[in-house]
Amino acid sequence: MAEADSQSREQCKALTADGERCSRPARDDGFCYQHDESDPTVSDSQATEQEKQEEQAEQEQPDDQAEGADASASSGSVDMTADERTDPEAVDADVDTDQDEIAGILTVRKTVKSTAGELIGHEFDGVSEISPTDDGWRAIVEVVERRAVPDTQDIIGRYEIELDPDAVVHGYRRVDRYRRGDTAEFE
Incomplete structure (x- = not known):
């Protein structure tokens, strides 16, 4: 609480063009580098009322949500509405993952990695895609041709x-050839 009070005293007391309080840090005179006494200001009663509203909003949030809100505010992101939030209790944590498909992908990866160089006749560089098809699997590999x-x-x-x-x-x-440093197609 004391930290919030000291932060609000250090905030510029000038109003911005849209009528909101300036969010920049204040210098000794109570204004930021951009504002001075000639600018419209927030009265002490308005400032106190705004601080009370902010404190009340923070108290209504559970601790873990308040920390997330502080992090999102500092990163410049927008807070989610209640409709956009997911209730952790409502998420089905017992979702079955298809272990057979994962095992199949790993088997295909090992096969392709071990045979691609010999099969194609060039040095194996990497696997960029593995996907199931109606007839089995399709893998996209990259080899160093030169x-x-x-x-x-x-x-x-x-x-x-x-x-x-x-x-x-x-x-x-072969579906494509490119220079390793040529990323124009991938950007």
Whole structure:
């Protein structure tokens, strides 16, 4: 409480063009660097009333929400309305994740990582996408088709690899080539 009182005394007492109290810190004369005695000011009774409203709003919020509101206010974000908030009690925490699909993705990733270089004939660089299809899996991998100095000039090939549901490779094709440092398409 004492901290809030000291902060309000250090706040500029001038009114902004929209009639709100200036939020900048005040100097010794009670005004910020932009305002002075010639500007309209908040009377002491208005300032006290505003502080009471702010304190009442803070007291109505549970502690964890008040901390979140302080963090969002300092970051410049907008507070959510009651309709936009999610009640933690209403969230179904027992959502079943498909462990088989996760295991399948990991299996496909291991298969593609271990075979892409040999299959395509270039040095494996990374897996950028794995997705299920009607016939199994589709993986997009990147391989280094040509090394260069600096490495931002490496030529990278993007290949689509088709796999069956058991992660057995059935085919591949190149879908794109680009220089490693060329990010214009991805921005």
